[in-house]
Amino acid sequence: MELIDGKKIAEEIKREIARKAAEIIDAEQTPPHLAAILVGNDPASETYIASKEKACRAVGFTSSVYRYPAEISEQQLLEVVDFLNTDEEVHGFIVQLPLPRHIDANKVIERINPAKDVDGFHPVNVGRLALGLPSYVPATPAGIVLLLEKYGIETEGKHCVVLGRSNIVGTPVSLLMSRKAVPGNCTVTLCHSKTTNLAEITRQADILIAAIGQPGFVTGDMVKEGVVVVDVGIHRIEDNSEKGYHITGDVDFKSVAPKSSYITPVPGGVGLMTIVSLLLNTLKAYNREIYS
Numbered sequence: 423m424e425l426i427d428g429k430k431i432a433e434e435i436k437r438e439i440a441r442k443a444a445e446i447i448d449a450e451q452t453p454p455h456l457a458a459i460l461v462g463n464d465p466a467s468e469t470y471i472a473s474k475e476k477a478c479r480a481v482g483f484t485s486s487v488y489r490y491p492a493e494i495s496e497q498q499l500l501e502v503v504d505f506l507n508t509d510e511e512v513h514g515f516i517v518q519l520p521l522p523r524h525i526d527a528n529k530v531i532e533r534i535n536p537a538k539d540v541d542g543f544h545p546v547n548v549g550r551l552a553l554g555l556p557s558y559v560p561a562t563p564a565g566i567v568l569l570l571e572k573y574g575i576e577t578e579g580k581h582c583v584v585l586g587r588s589n590i591v592g593t594p595v596s597l598l599m600s601r602k603a604v605p606g607n608c609t610v611t612l613c614h615s616k617t618t619n620l621a622e623i624t625r626q627a628d629i630l631i632a633a634i635g636q637p638g639f640v641t642g643d644m645v646k647e648g649v650v651v652v653d654v655g656i657h658r659i660e661d662n663s664e665k666g667y668h669i670t671g672d673v674d675f676k677s678v679a680p681k682s683s684y685i686t687p688v689p690g691g692v693g694l695m696t697i698v699s700l701l702l703n704t705l706k707a708y709n710r711e712i713y714s
């Protein structure tokens with residue numbers, strides 16, 4: 423069993439990004455700027471936003487957070503999006519999810535200029551991804567593929583089983599794993615809450631990507647010997663520690679790790695790559711690589 427070290431890979435890639443940012447600054451150009459819109463004060467969202475800001479600072483990007491109370495109207499939020507769409511200082515931005523229930527997240531996402539949509543959530547970017555055209559790839563799926571690539575994990579002809587069909591992870595990662603590319607060329611099975619005989623399918627997985635949002639859902643009896651396991655789940659479990667909680671994934675690491683050839687830990691796996699992929703997308707936005 424080999425642990426996939428998301429922290430190490432994330433640090434390596436951040437050093438490369440920092441070199442590129444330094445070149446930009448040396449040439450007396452303004453560095454890439456990533457903005458985030460944060461509505462409400464969900465503690466998990468606060469944590470993610472703080473780590474995005476920290477990552478931007480670490481590589482030499484600038485960043486900003488547009489904070490609004492949970493009571494902001496949909497119309498007001500759409501106007502913030504319009505402002506960032508046209509603000510030339512902002513190269514890319516994200517709207518932190520989830521949004522309060524009175525706001526239609528799809529409507530907000532559709533309002534984002536696809537050229538600044540570094541989350542890759544806009545229908546134009548999703549459609550271009552499905553067609554195999556250049557697009558912003560959502561950060562978590564992009565991070566997963568980067569990890570497989572960096573570890574030289576063979577994917578061609580393999581059976582990749584994806585658990586979860588969300589727009590943010592399950593659906594785009596299944597597109598990436600089936601496309602004609604390296605990593606890619608997998609036979610993909612996309613499973614979800616209505617799938618029958620789930621364990622029968624997961625036991626056929628050469629590569630198992632768990633993004634279902636249930637702590638410890640995947641157990642040792644559900645995987646075959648030698649499986650590559652990617653755990654996308656992040657759950658805060660309350661405990662008696664100093665922090666008051668610990669982080670765990672969708673995979674029961676204790677029973678699954680001994681049967682795996684490779685496995686991503688939580689924390690320290692996919693989550694850190696998510697942030698790095700967002701930085702890479704911001705650099706692409708800065709360089710107008712996708713939309714010129």
Ligand SMILES: Nc1nc(=O)c2c([nH]1)NC[C@@H]1CN(c3ccc(C(=O)N[C@@H](CCC(=O)O)C(=O)O)cc3)C=[N+]21
Nearest residue numbers: 470473516517518519520541561689690691693694696
């Ligand atoms: N518009 C939008 N875009 C997102 O990309 C987005 C979002 N909304 N909403 C929430 C999810 C979640 N997300 C994570 C980012 C970093 C870690 C991360 O750094 N995790 C570390 C630390 C975990 C911790 O301490 O909480 C780890 O896994 O090792 C995790 C999860 C981005 N998301």
